[in-house]
Amino acid sequence: MNAGDIMTRSLLAVREEAPLEQAVRLMIDNRISGLPVLDATGRAVGILTEGDLLRRVETGTEGKRPGWLEMIFAPGRLADDYIRTHGRRVSEVMTPEVLTVDAATPLDEVAHTMRTKRVKRLPVTRAGLVVGIVSRADLVRVLADKLAAATETADDATIRAAILAELKRQSWVPLRSITLSVTDGAVGIDGVVFDERQRQAIGVAAENAAGAKSVDNRLIVVEPNTGIVMVDPLAEAEQAAATPGAHPAR
Template sequence: MKASDVMTAKVISVAPDATLGDMIKLMLQHRISGLPVVTKEGKLVGVITEGDCLRRAETGTEVKRSFWRDLLTGSETLASEYIQSHGRKVSEVMSRDPITVDPDTDLSEVIHLMEKNRIKRVPVVKNGAVVGIVSRANLLQTLSGLVGGAKVEQSDAEIRQGVNAALANLPWAANEFLNVTVKNGVVDLWGCYTAYRQDEAAIVAAENVPGVKKVQSHLSWVDPMSGMVVYSPDENAPVAGA
């Protein structure tokens, strides 16, 4: 998937010379937490978010330091913090040089940029103009559609084949110790696992196979050093040393 597949095309933006009050009204009116800052010519010059308004003099939340720490802090930092907490225009408070993507950027790259830079939205720019925005909400909406997809009818044999194929793609999951049985779409996992959460990974892999209605685990935890069963779900209790 690409950025263009999930982005919001109707972008609500704010001008750099707009007041902070105007920006806040826009956010509250449209129930959004960030806005691209766009000039009259359509050029993107920044992004302003709720986070840019956390440290404000009006609420008494501006950065405060002791007298001695102020002396040790650079003048540029002090000036920037003052502007951030006292600025009245969007251009004074916004984050400059925003990270952007183009409509054809792969969705995995968009998410990588959001994670790496700890941001919640990325403007989508084409030929210098903002054509959309991808936010965490867009990603969640897309995921909702995919997770809630149509049910697929598969035979038990096809499901078993699918589960075995899914487990084969997890070489770290000790799948050579697993056996799969299927009846009426219900998958039963038998065998053992040798490391923490390998059993959960196997269950998740099975749950993602089309046609699976339910997954039941009968997997036992075996200590790889001793070869002894440490936990057996069918006995519903640890059996260390058994």
């Protein structure tokens, strides 16, 4: 999937010459925290967010620097700061360095950009023109659809093949020491791994297979240097709870 597949197409945006009041009202009425700013050709030239509106003279939050600090800054820097806290046009207050993604950008790149740049939304472009916007909420909706799809039914052979395919894609999985079985949708995992995190992650991979109804993770964790079997108390307790009359070993 890519950005164009999940973006919101009913784009809310403002022109750079629009009054700030109009943009703020648009954000409030639609309960959104940011707006792409477009020029007359429809290209993104900035973004207006709640963060841009925190320092404003109207609310008494513009902030005042000590006199000695003002002596350090050049007059142009101070004048620019005044424009941002007093300006009445969107272009005077917006953040001009706008991040965008192309409609063909894969979702993993979209998510990576959001994480590393710490942004909540990204305008989506096609041929340089803004055609939508993708937000964290859009990614969460995709997650919800994928989680729902995991409850679909499948035959045992298909479930086993799907789990094996996923495990083969992971470099940390010791495939030669693992055995998988699937009976009526119930997955059983046997074998040896060398780290508790491997055991847990393999169980997660099995749980994510479409059609898997339950997972019995019987993998044994062995300390690679000593050969000592590592026991996870939580896993032991879960296994005991699932077996009537059983009690954790002492």
